[in-house]
């Protein structure tokens with residue numbers, strides 16, 4: 297986490313857009329998906345990168361319920377963190393709107409930016425649909 | 426390719442010494458390594474030092490020269506930072522320097538001071554090995570990342586927490602005779618299963634402890650060892666390194682470690698051996714599941730079968746291929762920057778017959794050390810062989 301209030305260009309804009317329902321990913325000329333900020337496709341080195349709308353829903357590929365958090369999530373624990381496959385790109389986020397014990401692989405979720413109960417910072421959230 | 430001789434090894438005990446600075450820890454390890462080697466400090470041409478979180482735990486950057494000074498060596502010094510693979514990476518660079526003839530004698534090792542941060546502070550510091558923007562800010566911790574891999578493994582191949590528990594039990598058992606180990610205490614499967622959860626499915630006893638400690642090696646060229654008549658029967662005969670995408674979610678398979686596979690294949694080829702030649706190994710078991718992924722990446726177990734290796738006795742001290750006879754990170758401890766070089770120390774002692782667990786591998790000639798950083802976006806593998 298940055299030590300000041302200065303934004304992380306690329307990332308904070310993405311969070312803000314996602315909070316407005318306008319989440320996107322980056323796609324290179326060869327169709328590889330990635331996350332910002334990025335100038336070069338990590339898969340093929342293409343510098344021809346464009347923002348493309350993130351698919352509405354994704355599928356949980358793995359999940360854990362964390363009981364011992366970093367200090368930034370002290371008040372949030374226990375919380376469920378999942379890796380979600382949105383097709384062209386994957387994201388890691390916290391699953392909200394469901395009992396943490398009920399989150400499992402294969403669950404379909406939609407992106408929903410949430411806030412940390414500890415810091416009030418925006419956090420990538422995932423809500424089962 | 427010419428081999429690199431391990432002339433001297435040194436370790437501090439690993440554990441809780443929050444007040445000790447990393448320069449003091451490293452100095453202690455180097456004193457032992459120099460004494461054992463018979464190599465004068467003046468002959469050292471480079472110091473390569475692994476450390477991960479010195480800025481966070483000691484407010485100290487630029488640690489290379491500080492550590493050369495602590496070791497009493499006047500030579501150029503460089504710090505290597507590759508998360509938990511920091512000193513494995515330093516060892517690899519030392520091996521390359523000696524092989525190219527650039528240096529004949531290198532002091533390499535690492536140190537980490539962690540317990541002064543407390544559990545929350547160390548958890549925060551360890552998390553910086555993950556992608557800060559896309560993982561840590563979503564609440565991913567170091568145990569959390571391995572828990573994600575463990576769950577993915579269970580989903581892909583089966584297995585359960587009890588299988589992992591046998592790994593922790595085995596490594597604690599192996600550490601009983603290791604006086605440098607943080608835990609010289611036997612545990613049972615039920616202890617692991619009943620321990621408080623850290624990140625499900627992993628609990629407290631699936632995780633390595635937070636540790637302070639240091640490791641050091643005096644490495645020399647074959648020619649230097651011969652010329653100075655050194656007692657150095659163990660050589661590093663193969664080295665390999667692999668890399669991967671930083672964030673776990675960017676891996677095609679969430680329960681595999683291709684970086685370790687790449688490093689292993691390179692090290693085996695470099696040494697002219699294959700997995701079948703490996704008599705025993707020290708692998709990077711920062712969490713119980715990590716040992717499973719390491720065994721499979723190194724082809725010591727087929728894909729999907731590493732989970733049962735400890736439970737079925739294939740990797741126990743008396744098994745076919747003993748794994749982590751030192752106690753591993755799990756019981757020996759994991760002072761992050763010291764770990765990679767400490768594995769080389771343990772393997773050397775085991776092969777040379779100087780280790781309390783050497784009897785379990787009395788006829789062994791070939792062994793491997795596997796060191797991993799983050800969720801294995803970085804990995805180094807070394808093959809060591811002994812003259813018999």
Ligand SMILES: [Zn+2]
Nearest residue numbers: 324328337340
């Ligand atoms: Zn591409």
